[in-house]
Amino acid sequence: MTSTSISAPDPVARPDDVTAVQGARWVTAAWLTIGALNYGYALLLTRLLDVDDFATFAAGQGLVLCAAAIALVAVPWVLAQALARARSQSERGDAVRFAVVIAVAGGLLASTTVALVATRFAGAATVATLGVVTLLIYVTRVSGGWLQGTERMRTLAGVLTGEAALKVLAGVFLVLVLGLGATGALAAFGIGAVVLLLWWPYRVTRGGGWWAQARANRDLWRRALELGSVQSLVALMATVDLVLVTLLPAAAAATASYQASVMMGRAPLFLAGAISVAFFPALSRRRMGTPLAASAVRMYLMVAVPLTAVYATTPPEVFGVIFPADYGTLSRLVVFTAVSGFAVGGINLVSTFFQAVNDQSCRPRQVVGVLLFVAGLLVGWRAGGVVGLAVGGCCGALAALLLLLHLLVRRQGFHVFVGLPLVEPLAVTGVLVALRPVPVAWLIAATATGIVAARRFLRHRASSTSGERPEGPEAGRNTPREPEDGPGHDAGRPSGDTAAARLLLDSVWRHDVRPAGDDELRRALAAARDSNTEALLARAYPQQLAETVAEAEKREASFHGNAREATERLLAAGIPSVLIKADGPGEHVGGDFDLVVPDGRWTAAAQILSGWCVRRERYWLERATKVLLWPPSGPAVHLHASVSWFGVPVIPNARLFARSSAADDRPWLEPRPADRLRIWLAHALFQNLSFDLSELLAIRPLLRPEVLAEARSASAQEGWGTAHDQALAVATEAVGRLDRGEFVPLPVSLPTKVSLRVAVEHTPRLLREGRIEGAVREAALRVPLCVAKSRKAGTS
Numbered sequence: 009m010t011s012t013s014i015s016a017p018d019p020v021a022r023p024d025d026v027t028a029v030q031g032a033r034w035v036t037a038a039w040l041t042i043g044a045l046n047y048g049y050a051l052l053l054t055r056l057l058d059v060d061d062f063a064t065f066a067a068g069q070g071l072v073l074c075a076a077a078i079a080l081v082a083v084p085w086v087l088a089q090a091l092a093r094a095r096s097q098s099e100r101g102d103a104v105r106f107a108v109v110i111a112v113a114g115g116l117l118a119s120t121t122v123a124l125v126a127t128r129f130a131g132a133a134t135v136a137t138l139g140v141v142t143l144l145i146y147v148t149r150v151s152g153g154w155l156q157g158t159e160r161m162r163t164l165a166g167v168l169t170g171e172a173a174l175k176v177l178a179g180v181f182l183v184l185v186l187g188l189g190a191t192g193a194l195a196a197f198g199i200g201a202v203v204l205l206l207w208w209p210y211r212v213t214r215g216g217g218w219w220a221q222a223r224a225n226r227d228l229w230r231r232a233l234e235l236g237s238v239q240s241l242v243a244l245m246a247t248v249d250l251v252l253v254t255l256l257p258a259a260a261a262a263t264a265s266y267q268a269s270v271m272m273g274r275a276p277l278f279l280a281g282a283i284s285v286a287f288f289p290a291l292s293r294r295r296m297g298t299p300l301a302a303s304a305v306r307m308y309l310m311v312a313v314p315l316t317a318v319y320a321t322t323p324p325e326v327f328g329v330i331f332p333a334d335y336g337t338l339s340r341l342v343v344f345t346a347v348s349g350f351a352v353g354g355i356n357l358v359s360t361f362f363q364a365v366n367d368q369s370c371r372p373r374q375v376v377g378v379l380l381f382v383a384g385l386l387v388g389w390r391a392g393g394v395v396g397l398a399v400g401g402c403c404g405a406l407a408a409l410l411l412l413l414h415l416l417v418r419r420q421g422f423h424v425f426v427g428l429p430l431v432e433p434l435a436v437t438g439v440l441v442a443l444r445p446v447p448v449a450w451l452i453a454a455t456a457t458g459i460v461a462a463r464r465f466l467r468h469r470a471s472s473t474s475g476e477r478p479e480g481p482e483a484g485r486n487t488p489r490e491p492e493d494g495p496g497h498d499a500g501r502p503s504g505d506t507a508a509a510r511l512l513l514d515s516v517w518r519h520d521v522r523p524a525g526d527d528e529l530r531r532a533l534a535a536a537r538d539s540n541t542e543a544l545l546a547r548a549y550p551q552q553l554a555e556t557v558a559e560a561e562k563r564e565a566s567f568h569g570n571a572r573e574a575t576e577r578l579l580a581a582g583i584p585s586v587l588i589k590a591d592g593p594g595e596h597v598g599g600d601f602d603l604v605v606p607d608g609r610w611t612a613a614a615q616i617l618s619g620w621c622v623r624r625e626r627y628w629l630e631r632a633t634k635v636l637l638w639p640p641s642g643p644a645v646h647l648h649a650s651v652s653w654f655g656v657p658v659i660p661n662a663r664l665f666a667r668s669s670a671a672d673d674r675p676w677l678e679p680r681p682a683d684r685l686r687i688w689l690a691h692a693l694f695q696n697l698s699f700d701l702s703e704l705l706a707i708r709p710l711l712r713p714e715v716l717a718e719a720r721s722a723s724a725q726e727g728w729g730t731a732h733d734q735a736l737a738v739a740t741e742a743v744g745r746l747d748r749g750e751f752v753p754l755p756v757s758l759p760t761k762v763s764l765r766v767a768v769e770h771t772p773r774l775l776r777e778g779r780i781e782g783a784v785r786e787a788a789l790r791v792p793l794c795v796a797k798s799r800k801a802g803t804s
Contacts, residue, residue: 030161036311036465038165039282042172043275049176050271051330053193056183059260059334065190066267067129068138070250072145072197074243075118079146083111084153086231088289089364091157103157104209107150110229115146129254134191141198148204155207161286167207175200234368241374242356245408246277248378249385249401253394261334262394266345268331269338269398273319273345276312276353283307284360291364301361307465308357312350313433314461318454320346321440323447337394344398351405358412362419365748373415377408508532510751515548516541516701517746529553539701539754566642571601574617574637574645575676581616583609586668586677588651588687600636602646603676607661610649617647630654651687653694656770657779659686659726682718685710689719689735693728697763698755699739704746707739727773731766738762 054062090103123139130138155164178199182192253266287304324339331338355377362370381404388400436457443450508531514520516536524532529552536545543560546553575585589602605613614635618624621637621644633649651659668677679687688707692699699707716736723732735758742756 033465034161034165035168035286036279036282036307038169039278041169043278045172045176047272049179050268052180053183054264054268054332054335056180057190057193059264061190063254063260063263063267064130064134065193066264066271067251067254068126068134068190068194069197069271070247070267071122071125071138072141072194074247075122075142076145079111079114079118079149083107083114083146083149084156086110086235087150087153088157089231089235091154091289104150104154107153111146111150115143118146119143125251130190134194137191137195137198141194141201144198144201148201148208150209151204151207154209156285157289159289163207164285167204171200171203173200174203231366234366235363238359238363238368238371238374241371241378242352242359244378245355245374245381245405246274246352248382249397252382252385253397256389256397258394262337265335265337266341266394266397268335269341269345270349273342273349274352275315275319276308276350277356278353279312279315280308280353280357280360284357288360288364291361304357304360308353309433311461311465312353314436314457316346316350317433317437317440318457319349321437321444321450321454323444323450325447326451340395341398344402348398348402348405351402351409354409355405355412358409358416361416367419367748369419370412370415373411374408377404377411380404380407380411506751508535509754512536512539512541512545512701513746513751516544517705518749519548521548524549524552526552535754536701540703541701541705544705563642567601570639570642570645572675573639574620575603575674577616577620578603578605578613579675581612583613583616584665584677585613586664586679588648588664588679589646589691600644600646602648604648604651604661604664606665607650610647614647617645621645633657651690653691656694658690658694658728658770659683663722681710681712681715682722685715685719685736686723686732689723689732689739690728692739692758693731693735693763693766696755698757699742700755704739704742704756708743711740711743728766728770730769731762734758734762734765 050066053065057065084107087103087107090106091100119139119142122142123135126135126138151167152164155161155167175196179193179196182188182195186192188195250267250270253263256263258266283304287301291301291304320343322339322342327335327338327342355374359370359374362368381401384400384402384404384407385397386400388396388398388403390396392399440450440453440457443453508528511522511524511528511532512535514522515532529549532545533542533553533556536542542556543564546556546560550557571587575587578585583605585603585605587601588604610633614624614637617637620639622640623638625636625638626634630653633652635647636644637647638644650657650661651664664679664683665677667680667683669680670676671678678684685707688699688703688710692703720729720732720736723729738756738758742752745752
């Protein structure tokens with residue numbers, strides 16, 4: 009029974025939606041302040057440096073920004089995603105220590121690369137400064153990742169603003185007072201970065217063996233490389249033209265004008281970066297195509313479009329007041345650099361959506377986009393000099409953005425583009441274009457446009473996500489279908505309707521708990537019972553499913569009591585036992601549990617427990633290897649002579665007991681992780697021919713490289729290595745798809761050829777070992793078992 013007395017709540021924004029939107033406001037406000045400080049810094053340097061020194065500074069700043077853009081993802085984003093998904097304090101500590109390792113290693117590599125590139129346009133002192141600055145930026149990004157991952161966006165905003173303010177003050181001092189020129193202006197970036205060390209997670213980083221732990225955590229290495237590679241392509245897009253223009257044979261004044269126009273035109277890139285920083289932790293806990301992504305796009309467009317329009321339509325008279333006479337070509341360049349800046353900002357934001365769900369399909373298109381951008385720059389340069397460079401870059405950036413948007417629609421659907429504010433920004437753009445010949449009127453309109461955009465941005469609210477999962481047969485088809493002969497293709501239908509199955513997957517697998525009505529919860533609860541995850545769903549909705557929570561707690565206590573009493577009785581008689589299969593603490597409702605006893609002790613063990621149980625039962629196919637014993641109350645014990653199903657032995661008892669160990673003060677033994685993984689895989693191969701959600705949850709934390717290698721080796725020695733690998737591939741793919749936010753029908757069935765192949769592989773091994781009865785059973789039962797399971801899946 010379930011308690012559903014609480015009516016369905018009205019659609020409201022989820023807490024992490026609100027955190028993301030509010031965080032975006034704080035971080036955007038900080039980045040706008042930082043942008044203003046940076047622009048003021050750049051404008052001031054146009055007065056304090058000659059054009060040659062400013063060109064050196066601009067190129068060096070481009071390299072620093074490129075390295076910083078990669079560092080902002082390769083370090084803090086990896087840490088933020090790991091913290092957002094961490095399920096324990098130890099996982100958080102591992103993530104922080106890993107971030108420190110990659111920050112130092114990545115910083116050394118990046119600083120060396122930056123220094124080598126800088127030798128093309130700068131002297132030795134400037135080159136050395138750029139190297140040190142790059143290393144400092146990498147190392148201090150750990151603090152940013154810690155604040156981002158713990159979603160302390162207000163603090164992060166303040167720290168980043170303080171970094172920029174200190175940089176400007178230090179730079180002015182070094183240039184104006186000490187006369188260090190471009191070298192001093194670039195050294196200020198490193199001085200500002202030191203502020204972040206005040207928020208370094210010192211307590212979490214305590215502990216030894218950092219490098220060993222980091223090497224062992226291949227999942228975090230993979231995420232770091234994936235995130236870093238995607239963001240490096242964004243950073244390359246954002247800075248390649250700034251460096252390229254210094255290498256082309258253009259006049260110093262024209263080069264400085266182009267660099268100044270690009271630096272101001274990249275304001276949407278900073279806006280997109282701020283929104284991405286705030287939304288990334290919440291997006292990392294969501295599926296593809298979530299309305300939260302649409303909220304991020306709306307926040308970007310409501311500011312980026314007016315900002316781009318204002319910059320692109322700025323009258324020449326305004327630039328004449330702000331910039332020296334040497335920057336006279338600015339008014340001809342801004343139309344194109346403003347649009348390319350908007351496109352690069354869009355690329356940054358769209359890339360975030362892919363990175364949040366660990367979808368790396370965007371990388372090939374990003375590479376093509378970068379090549380189109382560079383090709384546009386070079387073709388434009390040959391056709392029209394610096395102005396042609398701006399035109400070509402604009403065309404290349406728009407083409408790259410369209411490539412990514414097309415892929416986003418294919419992978420995540422149109423949900424990201426629901427309710428976008430386009431009409432009013434386009435109308436505002438038309439007004440600004442019309443007023444451009446009248447500078448005073450344009451200035452009034454531009455100021456009003458900025459105020460309205462800022463007001464709407466600050467008042468933007470998190471939208472309800474209670475209805476974010478589409479229903480019906482098309483739900484979950486935002487990604488291309490898997491090949492029909494791929495692993496898991498034969499997956500059966502999900503229990504209950506699609507909406508209920510989605511609710512179950514989101515709350516149990518992704519810890520993505522959203523408001524749900526009573527009817528939807530009833531259907532999800534039915535699906536949870538089919539997949540043995542009833543207690544997990546109930547604990548996600550403790551008020552609406554209060555009776556189920558109470559029942560789960562009662563049965564969990566009963567499980568511990570029965571398991572302890574049964575195993576203590578056996579241990580008192582000198583018979584150890586291994587608990588090979590049971591519902592995990594707090595995971596399920598507390599079903600039956602499976603015990604294995606040593607060779608030759610099964611009959612004696614059953615006799616010892618006969619005084620404890622009130623009913624016993626044997627299945628005719630397993631009458632010599634398994635008996636079910638029911639105590640007066642609570643879960644029953646399935647007593648096995650070995651790890652076997654339908655009388656077919658799989659894992660030898662000698663190996664199982666030799667590798668098992670006691671946990672805490674429990675009177676039973678538990679298999680080592682590799683054997684636990686093999687038992688779950690064998691259960692799917694030799695009995696169920698599928699994985700339910702509870703089994704995938706049990707397998708998920710075991711997918712570690714050292715566990716996989718050990719399990720594969722042991723299974724090969726036992727004669728089912730190929731079947732082990734095929735079943736593991738099905739489970740791994742299902743886990744990966746669930747982690748990426750995709751919809752996976754449950755249970756996940758093994759392909760028929762895998763279910764049949766295991767008998768072809770395993771039966772000869774049993775014959776060679778002289779286990780004639782087991783070999784005959786396996787050969788005789790495999791086809792009927794496959795047919796029975798297929799027919800059951802077809803009618804479920």
